[in-house]
Amino acid sequence: MNAIQPKSEIVMPRMGLTMESGRFIKWLKQVGDTVRSGEPLFEIETDKSVVEVEALEDGILSQILAQDGETYVVGAVLGYLSPPGSANPAQAAIHSESSTPVQGQVQPSTAASMAAPAKPKASPAARRLARQLGVDLAQVIGSGPQGRIVAWNVQTAAQSISQPAPASTRVSPVAQRLAADLGVDLRQVKGSGPGGSITRQDVEIAYQHQQAQVEPLSLPPPDTEGIIEPLSPVQRRMAERMAQSFSSAPHFYLQAEVDARNLVALRQSLLQPLESRYGVHLTFTDLLIYFTARLLPRHPLLMAQWSEKGLVKFTHVHLGIAVDTEQGLFVPVLREADKLGLAEISRQRAELAERARQGKLLPRDYEQGVFTLTNLGALRIDVFQAILNPPQAAILAVGRIKERPMVENHQVISAPMFTLSLSADHRVLDGGKAARFLSELVEWLENPALSMA
């Protein structure tokens, strides 16, 4: 860099009376480009709107300091223009100390020090989530200050299929967000930013290419008549998890029929009082949750989980309830369901289901479940076998209650009945243990007072 040549500073402009800082989005020119006065030179974001900022004079963009996604105070130097006709400056983008992000943070590092530290910097919340969701922090890129990994980075990593780029490639937070939203595999993206870093533009380009490529799941090419609809992150997640669950956990299935007469009577007797006293509408699912939650502590292996290191045992009965929504299948969790009264179960279940439908579930709502209940009775399904919700070892599928003939005291009578199907992970449970749970559950459902023993 020829220091003798006079350079003009490119600064963060004040775009409004009260503006004190702005978020730098991206350069619209590359180092070495000729720039003319009035030409758009870079983009910034202020008060939620993105604006293009023009060059104030002719010149050659000789040095850039500002990084995508970082915030700078008004007046901060973002880069330099060399006078027109000066020698083409060296390509190396040295990020010096003169551009100061707001609040005097530690400066962006040079290319050499962009290599990820041996131990990734992550907030305690991020670490906890990484443990719970089984995410390797070394694979996660942080969007927090100084590249700290924060909670939503871990959540994003767990939800999306995009594997983060190798740690040595820097990806701007904007690019990372975009990649997550679009489902772009950052390993496949070529970085054109300073030091080979990946910018938002790079991700957009990669996305276009990706759409034209073969599906990552190796299926025969689709019929040319069909229209390809890109998968939403939720759809991708479900597809991946179900495939992984079904192929890794050896499933076995137990089925039992339940005489629902007493259960129906119980619900009938409680319906009005619960409505008037607690304002909740009692469903059969609520009753199933109640009994299942209270039974599980007596059969703790149903709540355990397989891992290479050994069986992971849990004692808190966090029960997942499958909820069908327009966006797909969600499994919000009722925490410590065995400690909740029936009215509280009903209230929480309804609230979680509603939030699931509105897409407003928080990580806390679907984390840490140890057992899942899924009920397709409302959709007229008599019986079905569910796939385990990984990493859980058991899932209970409930069919619809229907008047059916049954034999009692050698007589054929008609009674409301429904079928329970328990799917279990044979690495954790054997037939006997699973059967004992299911049979005791059936006993309780047929004779609810037994649960008080």
Next chain:
Amino acid sequence: MSTRELTFAQAIREALDEELARDEKIVLFGEDIGAWGGVFRTTEGLYEKYGPERVIDTPLSEEGYVGMAVGIAMTGMHPVPEIMFGDFITLAMDQIVNQAAKMRYMTGGQVAVPITIRATMGGGRSSGAQHSQSWHAWFAHVPGLKVVVPSTPYDAKGLLKTALREPNPVLFFEDKVMYHKIKGPVPEEEYLIPFGVADIKREGSDVTIIALSRMVHTALAAAEQLAQEGISAEVIDPRTLTPLDEETLIQSVCKTGGAVIVDEGYQRFGVTAELAAVIAKGAFDYLDAPIERVAAMDVPIPFSPPLEFATIPDEARIIQAVHRVLEGRRPQ
């Protein structure tokens, strides 16, 4: 339950009035609190109503009348000495720290010291370095004392009445600016607020702002502004430092993942330091960003307004701290 709007000073005055009527063992001491009605009008009319035996004008002898109050408390009455400017409390430190706080313990429980020391706090009035300080942190550091820092007329009245029934030494800090500038609803019926119960002044989900005294109002104003940016801030007022409601603070930060602690005492080794430590331990696995502290700058409080206001926490500094806590943490 009917309420009326009272200023912070009026609420305090009402608490004193009601308690003087209820318990003849309560006696007020202070400089110019009697015939003059108090320089901040917090004892207005009480001298006329209860006479010079219950509302006593003292000489300028903070150590003397606070020390005397310790003896009065030890011999069966409940004195309420007032420190006109909290800065002067240093003159009475030995009586508060070495005598009042320790008498019960040193005597093996033989005696109780029911003394309520009312002191003022807070700057922002160009009163200079010796008339603008907030010393509640010092006393929270002394075993044997209880420290109360109300932020609203409702809280002030309920907490002061509790203090006047408390058999232990209580430091009750009143912000000077709030006396006549803050108004709020106060029920007509009698009520007490127990010590050790924090109050969530505003519910939120993105960040926890903990604030005391006048800073509660500053924090609430900041929260309003933040709401317009789409940031939902929860504002919690601990109300008492000793005893401290740790659970409410910790639960909130577990929910939001980030905390900004605001106090008008100096930053170094102050209230914000203690609360940050409590949260760092209690909410460790749920912290998604370092805890931020916004307190008075560690310089003597200047006289000239632009300088003074640069040292006292304001909305802008709180908002900046919230931004730092949230930086890079949410998908846009």
Next chain:
Amino acid sequence: MTDHKTLPIEPTLLIEMYRRMLTIRFFEEAVFEVYRKGWMPGLAHLSDGQEATPVGVCMALRPDDTITSTHRGHGHIIAKGGQVEPMMAEVMGKVTGYCRGKGGEMHIADISLGILGANGIVGGGLGIAAGSAFTAKREGKGRVSVAFFGDGAVNQGLWYETANMAVLWKLPLIYVCENNQYTEFTHWKKLTAGEGLAARAQAMGMPGVEVDGNDVVAVYQAARQLVEAARRGEGPATLVCHTIRYGGHHVGDPGTAYRTKEEMDEWRKKDSIQRCERLLVESGIFSPQDIEATRSEIEARIQNAVQQARQDPFPPVEEVSEHVYA
């Protein structure tokens, strides 16, 4: 030679005074032994030599009158009726002590006897005593509050602040200054301007009386006058008693570096207990055998107290956070 018909004081009173002074003297000597044998933690501040002042003053008080004491407080406490057993236990830090071992030798208190605590801060009891006087006046039963302090406290600001309010509000407060000549290791005259406390008290508007602090009868009579006046509502007063401490500032200080042998010998000639014994014998109240018997009895009681306290338990650790708050 005086006989008891012309004694300025009741014989029974004099005997009680003698007994209490002996108790103080033997107690202090016992504590010194306890310290030397390593049977107590920390240090002790002993008042042997100063017995006449607290005894003379406290004999003029009612049981419901209160006193505050100093870091050198064993004498005040015994004079006001404190028992040697719980005192010795407190010195050793045992749970059977007056303060369950939590106060120690410098902070002994018995609220039921009106002893509002010995105090480790010089002048620390002055505010408390003034407060007790305030309450006493409010109660209207003629109760009086006495503040004991030394020549060192004379220059603490708190004395002047409380004295001002005591005179202003006519509080029944008696300031008793035990001038034992030395403020820690320095003679008081090198540290105190003017004529001393009595003159200062008068300047503040209250009587300031000086008395021979080693003459228990003189102390009693002077104190009685001031106390009765205070009871009648005439306001506060100050009594300055000139006396001496035989020991050093504390048990680790021999007291010889800053005092000469001649000086101490002079003081021993004026020993308060010897003078009292002489008075008792000369006025026929006690025979030399009575003297001997009294001494033996009290000495034995104190030795028992030492042995008992040594066997008593320390407070359980679980108690450490009790009694912080009521």
